[in-house]
Amino acid sequence: EAGVAQSPRYKIIEKRQSVAFWCNPISGHATLYWYQQILGQGPKLLIQFQNNGVVDDSQLPKDRFSAERLKGVDSTLKIQPAKLEDSAVYLCASSLNFDVNTEAFFGQGTRLTVV
Amino acid sequence: EDKVVQSPLSLVVHEGDTVTLNCSYEVTNFRSLLWYKQEKKAPTFLFMLTSSGIEKKSGRLSSILDKKELFSILNITATQTGDSAIYLCAGSGSARQLTFGSGTQLTVLP
Numbered sequence: 738e739a740g741v742a743q744s745p746r747y748k749i750i751e752k753r754q755s756v757a758f759w760c761n762p763i764s765g766h767a768t769l770y771w772y773q774q775i776l777g778q779g780p781k782l783l784i785q786f787q788n789n790g791v792v793d794d795s796q797l798p799k800d801r802f803s804a805e806r807l808k809g810v811d812s813t814l815k816i817q818p819a820k821l822e823d824s825a826v827y828l829c830a831s832s833l834n835f836d837v838n839t840e841a842f843f844g845q846g847t848r849l850t851v852v
Numbered sequence: 853e854d855k856v857v858q859s860p861l862s863l864v865v866h867e868g869d870t871v872t873l874n875c876s877y878e879v880t881n882f883r884s885l886l887w888y889k890q891e892k893k894a895p896t897f898l899f900m901l902t903s904s905g906i907e908k909k910s911g912r913l914s915s916i917l918d919k920k921e922l923f924s925i926l927n928i929t930a931t932q933t934g935d936s937a938i939y940l941c942a943g944s945g946s947a948r949q950l951t952f953g954s955g956t957q958l959t960v961l962p
Contacts, residue, residue, distance in 0.1 A: 770949065779856075779940055779952030780895070793949060826893050835948050838883050840900050846893035 739763065741844035743829050749850045755817035758847045762810070762831030768792075770841060771804055771814050772828040780828055786812065787835040819851045854879045856943050858953035865931055866961050873926040873956045875941035883944045885917050885924045890938040890955070898926070898939075931960045 742761040750756050762769050767788050772780035783802065785792040788809035797804065801820070806812040816823055826848050830841040855878045865871055877885060884902045888895035899908040904919035915926045928935055936959050942950040 768948075772952075777954070779858075779942075779954045780950075781952070782949050785949050793947065828893070828895070830950075838900075838902065838944070840886055840897045841950055842897065843888075843894045848893065 741829055741831055741842055743827075743844035743847055745847055746845060747848050747850075749852060750819055752821055752851050753818040755815065756819055756849065757816075758814045758827050758829075758849075760812045760814070760829030760844060762812070762829070763842055765833070766831035766842075767809070767834045768832045768841075769806055769812050770830040770832075771812070772830065774826045774828055774846075776825070783814070792835065816849075819849075821851050824849055824851045854943055854945055854947065854951040856941055856951050856953040858939075858941050858956050860956060861954065862957040862959070864959045864961065867932055869931050869960075870927065870929045871931060871958060873928075873939050873941075873958070875924045875926070875953060877922050877924070877941075877943040877951075879943035879945035879951065881946035882919070883946075883948075886942045886944065886950065887915055887924075887926050888940040888942065890940055891936075895940055928958075931958075933960050933962055936960045 769786045771783045774780040784794040786806040804814045826846045828846045829844045832841040859874045887898040899915045901917035907916045912929045917924045938955040940955045942952045
């Protein structure tokens, strides 16, 4: 079974530039998460989708971050414009279903450096 | 707001030692407690605990949940250098999402 795929693996941009990350969850997984992990901290949820609907985006800085999951499969997370404090690893995860109590599987992540 | 606290923040041991990692949680309408191992970027799943007092075991790793005290521990016996990683604990509740602790950085020296 293929895992969660993310790209790119690494990205370096200057502040005020824009960047986009892509995620393809495990086939058949209805729930998709984007987490931000700053060095030395645990992952923090940015947004949670169930199919193509947003379940929770309360911690997403909506003035600069946006995410979509068209057709309920792939997802993209965008930052525009980036700030220095956005430097982090962005992790995508998926799980079978919102209402089923199962584990989430994580992708390899994208390490973003904003200079 | 859900909260998960892990201790210690870091731990350095020698190969062959036994370690215990701690996780306390405050999760609304608790469903499960999960442990992950993070070596580079991707956290990999270790255990999911839903019932109190039932030990989950996989090789040298084991974990148990105490729902009365809102606490879980992860034990690793006969540690190896390959066990060096960040161990993350996460709680899942009515929000249907994982709230993570800050992790324990384990370093196993040869």
